[in-house]
Amino acid sequence: MTGQNPAPDEIVIDTGNPHPARMYDWFLGGKDNYPVDEEMGRQLLALDPRVPVMAKVNRAFMHRATRWLAMNGVRQFLDIGTGIPTEPNLHQIAQQVAPESRVVYCDNDPIVLAHAAALLRSTPEGVTEYVQADVRDPDTIVEQAGKVLDFSKPVALSLVALLHFVSDEDGAYELVDRLLAEVPSGSYLMLSHATADFTPKKSEEAGELYKARSLTLALRSRDEVARFFRDLELVEPGVEVPDKWRPELGEPVPGQDDEPIPGYAAVGRKP
Incomplete structure (x- = not known):
């Protein structure tokens, strides 16, 4: 756990290789990225100019799902794959609805640690x-988060735009099962995930870009995303493209068109 700002010389950031969290920051118009992230970001933009819209739609889903969870009584959140802070953050949404909410963020990128104060x-x-x-180290996550969260009471696990960076070989499904095993009945899984279902050729080319940089991009089909929820009760409307998941809970993201956003999102309750 960290409750203070680390000294700058304690943080080692790899600026020679692109990082998904920093590319996501660049797509959102942030400044916490490096030329190597922008370079790959522009290559992805050349494949599909809607990538920044995808990032905004995904973040808007996180806002709406967090709001829904807080409105339905959830007071504890474990956000894994936090990424670089972009306001409003998950805790700001949750605490706007329920000021007593307890939130633990988790990420493996040192640049996120540098922004821990935010x-x-x-x-x-x-x-x-x-x-x-x-x-990939759920035991450490559970042990450390347990110092703040009470795992005998419902917890919302947030895995937003994360699992498409974890391959089946790295145990993506087993990791989710392990985390869900630690939380009681009444807990939730909030998840969004990229897919190749709507853009197979572009997605294949994107996968090659990631592979060339030794990065994982495990795009999954709707059925494969639904598998993460196989032991859960899906909240309506189920597994849906992100911008179609309860849009009434937030403002629509500008710049969308009739072509589906290539991703899926869902919220499920542990019975």
């Missing part, structure tokens, strides 16, 4: 904390 600005009634760990 993530830790909680309401007086609530708590926010940060864990630096990889999703």
Whole structure:
């Protein structure tokens, strides 16, 4: 856990290779990225100019799903694959609805640690904390998050735009099962995931770009995304393209067209 700003010389950031979190920041118009991230970002834009819209639509889903969860009584959130802070953050949405909400963020990118102070600005009634760990190390995540969250009470697991960077060989499904095993009945899984279902050729080319940089891009079909929820009760409307998941809970993202956003999103309840 970290509750303070680390000294700059304690943070080692690899600026020679692109990082998904920093590319996501660039797509959102942020400044916490490097030329190598922008270079790959522009290559992805050449394949599909809608990539920045995809990033905004995905983030809008996170806002709406968090709002729905808080409105339905969830007061604890574990956000894995946090990424670089872009306001409003998950804790700001949750604590706007329920100021007493407790939120633990988790990421493995040192640049996110550098922004931990922004993530830790909680309401007086609530708590926010940060864990630096990889999703592939669920034991560490659970151990550290358990210092803030009460795992005997419902927890919302947030895995937004994360699991398409975890291959089946790395145990994506087993990791989700492991995390869900730690939370009680009444907990939720909130997830969004990229897919090749609508843009197979572009997605194949994007996969080659990632592979050339030793990055994983595991695009999954609708059925494969639904598999993450196989033991859960899906919240309506089920597994849906991100911008179609309860749009009434937030403002629509500008710049969309009739072509589906190549991703899926869903929220499921542990019975």
